Structures are given as structure tokens and as C-alpha cells.
Amino acid sequence: MKTFDIINYKDTRSGFGEALYELGKTNPKVVALCADLTGSLKMNAFADAFPERFFQVGIAEANMMGMAAGLTVGGYIPFTGTFANFSTARVYDQIRQSIAYSQKNVKICASHSGLTLGEDGATHQTLEDIGMMKMLPGMTVINTCDFNQTKQATKAIAEYEGPVYLRFGRPKVPNFIPEDLEFTIGKALQLTEGSDVSIFATGHMVWHALEASRMLDAMNIRAEVIDIHTIKPLDEAAVFASVQKTGCAVVAEEHEINGGLGESISRLLAGAYPVPVEFVAVMDEFGQSGKPEELLKLYGLDAGHIAGAARKAIGRKR
Numbered sequence: 001m002k003t004f005d006i007i008n009y010k011d012t013r014s015g016f017g018e019a020l021y022e023l024g025k026t027n028p029k030v031v032a033l034c035a036d037l038t039g040s041l042k043m044n045a046f047a048d049a050f051p052e053r054f055f056q057v058g059i060a061e062a063n064m065m066g067m068a069a070g071l072t073v074g075g076y077i078p079f080t081g082t083f084a085n086f087s088t089a090r091v092y093d094q095i096r097q098s099i100a101y102s103q104k105n106v107k108i109c110a111s112h113s114g115l116t117l118g119e120d121g122a123t124h125q126t127l128e129d130i131g132m133m134k135m136l137p138g139m140t141v142i143n144t145c146d147f148n149q150t151k152q153a154t155k156a157i158a159e160y161e162g163p164v165y166l167r168f169g170r171p172k173v174p175n176f177i178p179e180d181l182e183f184t185i186g187k188a189l190q191l192t193e194g195s196d197v198s199i200f201a202t203g204h205m206v207w208h209a210l211e212a213s214r215m216l217d218a219m220n221i222r223a224e225v226i227d228i229h230t231i232k233p234l235d236e237a238a239v240f241a242s243v244q245k246t247g248c249a250v251v252a253e254e255h256e257i258n259g260g261l262g263e264s265i266s267r268l269l270a271g272a273y274p275v276p277v278e279f280v281a282v283m284d285e286f287g288q289s290g291k292p293e294e295l296l297k298l299y300g301l302d303a304g305h306i307a308g309a310a311r312k313a314i315g316r317k318r
Helices: 012-026 044-049 061-073 084-100 129-134 147-159 205-217 236-246 261-272 292-298 303-317
Strands: 008-011 030-034 054-056 077-083 107-111 140-143 164-167 172-175 197-201 223-227 230-232 249-256 277-282
Touching (some): 008 012, 061 084, 077 084, 129 249
Parallel strands (some): 030 054, 197 249, 249 277
16 A cells, blocks of 8 residues: 655644745735734744734734735735634634625635644634535635645645635644645545545544554555545545445544534535445534543544544445
């Protein structure tokens, strides 16, 4: 089976920060807004290099979204930065009315998402954001898996016309996607080939899916791992191509089971190619304070649980 090795460990938010700085050097239309979390979002380099294009709005996230929408009218490409919880739930009305409905070219960049935020606990561990954002007509939703992919995605969305929600995280995680691997919005990335089960994973769960595929390989089970970095628009052709080979699937995501990637994939398959699907996600619960890896294991989002779900899906197929 094809293998991906860890290059190093880096936080995905730093991939966003580096790309934003590089965009600032090459595209004078790129501007950035932050809600009092410049360091946490790794936006310091951009702020220092381009102070005339950086707006520190303070703890006024709703105002930030309105400002960003207004900046697009002048031809600018605004990138907003704050925690995922504050990028969505706190400002949903402003995003719906001023950005999505109005089809403004705003890039909503959200860090500290999911259980892997860790010790900050349930109030900050947003697990509903993908569902909220994908339901907005015209909103592109991207959830990256490592530093390199986040950096590539940040550059890609600057070239894309239309509102985008880019989700990334806080902790240092395996960085394994080659830095020169092209990022294409809406195009899934096949990481391994398999014939027994398809594992569709997104965000931090992609590495855990690869680890699960190695566990399964030791059991002579060939898992096909697909990185769904773009949740909307979903790469339907890639989903169909994989399940037509394997006949069953697992969806792994650091998100509530309600409204996430699993819901999108199961809806797609139910309408055209029904197969057994198992879900590795947070089961209608809030998070809690703890170390990221401990929380993933507690909520059943680690490699062992993905491998177990794969075996269950295969059993249902037979």
C-alpha cells in the first residue's frame, strides 16, 4: 500500500499564517481582519509587514464580518481571523445576510476548531460549524488536514471568487502532505488504494485514517483512504468511484455526527448507490477539557475506532 510519512509536526494555523503573509507580498488586494487574536491565528507577520492592510477590530466579530463584506465592494479580498466558534455561531446572521446571501468574496478563516482545541473545553470546541456553514447557499467549506495543506488551501482560496469557510486547528499535528502537492478546491485527494473499504476523512482525522489503514493492512484488509478537504462542493465523482470498488465506507470527522461530512456522503450514496456506511464522529455531545489525543480517544475518534468501524462496515457488506 502507498505510505505517507510524517515530515514534522506543525500546527495547521501556522500554515494559514505563513500563506497569508506570502499572499500579502504578491497580491495587494489581500487584506486581513482579526478579532483580538492576532497571535493565536498566526497573523502577526502579515500585520507587521502590511499595517495599512491589517485591521484589528477587537472583540467585535459581528462588526468584523460586516467590514469584510464592505471591503469586497472596493475589490479587496478580505481574510477574517478568529476562533471557529466565534467565526460561525457568534456571527451567523452577519455571515448569512452580508456575505452568503450577498455572495461577497470574503474568506472566513477559523482556527481552534473541534475537540483538538483541548483544554479550553466545550464552550470553545465548536463541533457544529461545518454543518452551519455548508447549509448556506454558495458557501465553499474547506477543512484541512496538516500544515502544508492549510498553506496551499489559503493560497488557493485567494484565487477563488466567492465566500469560503476555511477550518483549521490549534495543536501541532503530523505534517505529511508533500508541500508541492497541488491543492484543488472541490477535488478530493486519494491517499491509498484499497478494495475492501473506503475511508473518507477530513481535517485532523485524515492522519488517523491513514494510521487505521495500516492497522487494517496488517489484517489483510485493504482500505482506500480519501482526504475530503473540500466538504462543499463535495467531490461526488471521487466518492462514487471509491465505493463502487469497495462496496462500503467509513466517514471520519472531528465534528458532530449531525450535519457534518458523514451526512453529506450518506445523503449522496442513499440517492444513487446505497452501501453500508459507518460514522466516526462526535455523537450528539459537547466536548470537554482535556489533552487533544485523550479527547479523540474518549470520543471514539482515534485510529483504533476508525479501524473498528471499517471492520463493522465490511461485516455489514457481507
